[in-house]
Amino acid sequence: MSKFVLIVNFQGGTVDTPMEEWKPDEVQAHLNYYRDLNAELRASGELLETAVLAGPDVAKIVTSNGKGAPVVTDGPFQEFKEWLAGYQIVDVESEARALEIAGLISAVPGPNGIPLEQPIQVRELMESSPRTTAEMADWLETVGGTR
Numbered sequence: 020m021s022k023f024v025l026i027v028n029f030q031g032g033t034v035d036t037p038m039e040e041w042k043p044d045e046v047q048a049h050l051n052y053y054r055d056l057n058a059e060l061r062a063s064g065e066l067l068e069t070a071v072l073a074g075p076d077v078a079k080i081v082t083s084n085g086k087g088a089p090v091v092t093d094g095p096f097q098e099f100k101e102w103l104a105g106y107q108i109v110d111v112e113s114e115a116r117a118l119e120i121a122g123l124i125s126a127v128p129g130p131n132g133i134p135l136e137q138p139i140q141v142r143e144l145m146e147s148s149p150r151t152t153a154e155m156a157d158w159l160e161t162v163g164g165t166r
Contacts, residue, residue, distance in 0.1 A: 020111065021110070021143055022110050022111075022143070023117035023142065025108075025141055027103070027104045029102050031135060031137070032125070064110070065110060069106070078093075079091050117141050125137050125138070
């Protein structure tokens with residue numbers, strides 16, 4: 020089994036209408052879809068965790084030099100569409116199954132029941148982190164080439 024995090028951001032996919040302008044029954048259908056999908060994935064034993072994140076307007080950025088107190092600031096934040104909305108962690112037989120579930124999440128309904136086609140980022144959770152310089156170099160090679 021492999022664990023993957025499926026990351027949802029605020030991108031509207033194929034829908035430009037902000038959720039604040041959706042009809043109440045469209046919002047409820049959207050929420051019901053997520054609830055039903057999560058229940059199905061829990062029942063199959065594939066869903067390990069799901070969370071909706073607080074809005075970026077209350078997020079903080081923390082930096083530290085390791086010597087003094089950390090510096091805590093508000094933002095700056097990237098464009099609204101790039102803010103993370105939430106995530107699901109699944110434990111599945113294969114990457115193909117993780118991609119299949121991501122497709123189901125992407126198809127969450129929007130206005131008029133039309134699937135949003137939201138981009139869902141799929142990332143495998145590493146079983147262990149690099150522990151040596153050589154392991155870090157190997158890992159860096161796989162994530163973006165030689166640095």
